[in-house]
Amino acid sequence: MDVEHGDVWEALRPLCARVMSVPPEAVVPQARLVADLGADSLDITELEVASEELFGVSLKGTDKAGVSTVGDVADLIVRLRTTRDAHSPLAL
Numbered sequence: 001m002d003v004e005h006g007d008v009w010e011a012l013r014p015l016c017a018r019v020m021s022v023p024p025e026a027v028v029p030q031a032r033l034v035a036d037l038g039a040d041s042l043d044i045t046e047l048e049v050a051s052e053e054l055f056g057v058s059l060k061g062t063d064k065a066g067v068s069t070v071g072d073v074a075d076l077i078v079r080l081r082t083t084r085d086a087h088s089p090l091a092l
Contacts, residue, residue, distance in 0.1 A: 005074060008078050015054060020043050030070075033067075051073070056081070057081055062080065
């Protein structure tokens, strides 16, 4: 796990635990949002909004079809942050 991914994971884990009302130790990369953590559509929406605010990315319009685990969410956020940073006017 690289530094960027580790930073995202460290912030995402307690966020998922809070949103889905599960203990933090239940939030592992392979945990499925719905099947393992019991997320419903409201939880998913709350997680999306909170992730956008926390990580400074927009999940609107992204393909979330392959996102089913907490690890998938972390991967998506890292990809979006990398893309955002690559398109920043300050990027070389």
